[in-house]
Amino acid sequence: MGSETSKSKKHATQLVEEEVQLLLKNTHFNRQQIMEWHQGFLKDCPKGKLDKKKFIEVYKQFYPSGKADKFCSHVFKTFDTDNSGEIDFVEFLIAISVTSHGDIREKLNMAFNMYDIDKNGKVDSKEMEQIVTAIYDLLGEENRKGENSPSKRVEKIMNKLDINGDHSLTKEEFINGCLQDDFLKNLLAPNA
Incomplete structure (x- = not known):
C-alpha cells in the first residue's frame, strides 16, 4: 500500500491536497484554476512530468525563427528546482505564476x-x-x-x-x- 502512494506521487498524475495548498500559497491561482492547469498539464504530459526534450519542443513553438535550445536549457534548469531532470506540475505552475503574474x-x-x-x-x-x-x-x-x-x-x-x-x-x-x-x-x- 505504501509503495502505491509513493508510486502515484512519483508519477505526479494525481494532485494531492498538500500540493494544492502549496500552490495556493505560492501562486496567484485559485483552486479551480490550479485544477484546470493540472488537467491541461496532464494532457500534454500524461506521466505528470515534463522532460527537457518536450520542454524545448514546446518552447520552440513560441520562437519558430530562432534557435531555442541553449536558452531553453537555462530556463529548464531554473524551473527544475529539485534538479530531477524533469519539471513536475508544482514546479511548472509556480514558474508560470511568477512569469505571468509575479511582481x-x-x-x-x-x-x-x-x-x-x-x-x-x-x-x-x-x-x-x-x-x-x-x-x-x-x-x-x-x-x-x-x-x-x-x-x-x-x-x-x-x-x-x-x-x-x-x-x-x-x-x-x-x-x-x-x-x-x-x-x-x-x-x-x-x-x-
Whole structure:
C-alpha cells in the first residue's frame, strides 16, 4: 500500500491536497484554476512530468525563427528546482505564476537564478555572455558585431550594474540595476 502512494506521487498524475495548498500559497491561482492547469498539464504530459526534450519542443513553438535550445536549457534548469531532470506540475505552475503574474522583483529574481548558471549566488561575465548569446539565438539576432556583440553587450551591462567592482553581479546588484534601467530590464528580463 505504501509503495502505491509513493508510486502515484512519483508519477505526479494525481494532485494531492498538500500540493494544492502549496500552490495556493505560492501562486496567484485559485483552486479551480490550479485544477484546470493540472488537467491541461496532464494532457500534454500524461506521466505528470515534463522532460527537457518536450520542454524545448514546446518552447520552440513560441520562437519558430530562432534557435531555442541553449536558452531553453537555462530556463529548464531554473524551473527544475529539485534538479530531477524533469519539471513536475508544482514546479511548472509556480514558474508560470511568477512569469505571468509575479511582481517585477519576483521576475527579476527568476531571471537572476537563470543567469547564475553555476548557482554560486553571483553572475559573472562568462555566465552573462552565455545567456546573452542564448537570447540572441532565441530571437534570431544576426547582428553580433561591434557594439551589438555579446561580449560588448555584457561589458556594458557589467559596467552599469557591478556596483562593488568585483566583476560579478550579486542578486541585489542585478535586481536594483534592472529596476533603474528600462533597457536592461527589457533585455535581461523581458517579461518583467
